[in-house]
Amino acid sequence: MFSASAFSQFLPIILMFVVLYFLMIRPQMKRQKEQKAMMDALTKGDEVITAGGILGKITKAGDAYLTLEVAAGTEIVVQRAAVTLLLPKGTIKSL
Numbered sequence: 001m002f003s004a005s006a007f008s009q010f011l012p013i014i015l016m017f018v019v020l021y022f023l024m025i026r027p028q029m030k031r032q033k034e035q036k037a038m039m040d041a042l043t044k045g046d047e048v049i050t051a052g053g054i055l056g057k058i059t060k061a062g063d064a065y066l067t068l069e070v071a072a073g074t075e076i077v078v079q080r081a082a083v084t085l086l087l088p089k090g091t092i093k094s095l
Contacts, residue, residue: 038086042066047087050078055092 046058056068
């Protein structure tokens with residue numbers, strides 16, 4: 001079994017993993033959950049930015065793909081996972 005001296009040698013390693021969990025792992029899991037909720041909530045009329053930096057307004061929303069209007073009369077199809085940021089309504093005024 002473990003003696004008190006063996007436990008005291010492993011205590012810093014255990015504390016390091018606890019700190020690592022609360023400073024890195026837990027916040028990352030929270031961000032992933034928020035990103036998934038945002039992607040699931042995308043609807044027609046939302047203004048978004050894709051991973052490639054393209055700004056557009058959603059004109060059609062499917063299960064896996066979105067159609068974005070990036071200029072007047074110009075639409076592109078992107079994967080739903082490519083959307084990185086949901087903008088407030090009215091941000092893109094040139095469309």
